[in-house]
Amino acid sequence: MWIEVCKADEIDEEDVLRFDHEDRTFAVYRTDKDEYYATDGYCTHEKFHLSNGLVMGSTIECPKHNGRFDVMTGQAKRAPVCVDLKTYPVKVENGTVYIEL
Template sequence: MGWTAAMATDAVAPGTAKVFEAGGRRIAVCNTGDGYYAIDDVCTHDGGPLDQGQLSGKEIECPRHGARFDVTTGRALCLPAVRPVRTYPVRVSDGVIEVELPT
């Protein structure tokens, strides 16, 4: 699929995550305040929507059971999640956040 335009940079405020859909996936674009990161919008513990959780620095917390993930690496940081969430490369081009999706 390659690089896909997700949204304008001003569509996702610092400290928030916003979802877009592409290639049959729900992807959360996270603005940590010092960069944009893209992760699957699915908690690996129970499938909850991560974009509905709290983004604090580079950690996002699932609103269902409190699992936390590092949005820069996808690593699960605490139970109940043990598996990482998938991450995607991100770039900004002319004020548009682009995410690289697998072909």
């Protein structure tokens, strides 16, 4: 099921947006290459929300302990994180971002 998140221009390049749907929370990213990705919203280390993090290219850095994840694959890239994030398919149609749940 595809869920509407926001307008594509609501996320700046190299930025992240928090998206809450029902009882779940997600992080939706726009990379420096104008590509969009989505993951679970909370860091797997201490459940801090990634929407306050720093996006660098295709990497998100958690604001709490500076662990890093690849937003394209969810792969944990730097300690203290060691558990990958779950990722979700994203599409942009007519200027609107959708994620598939």
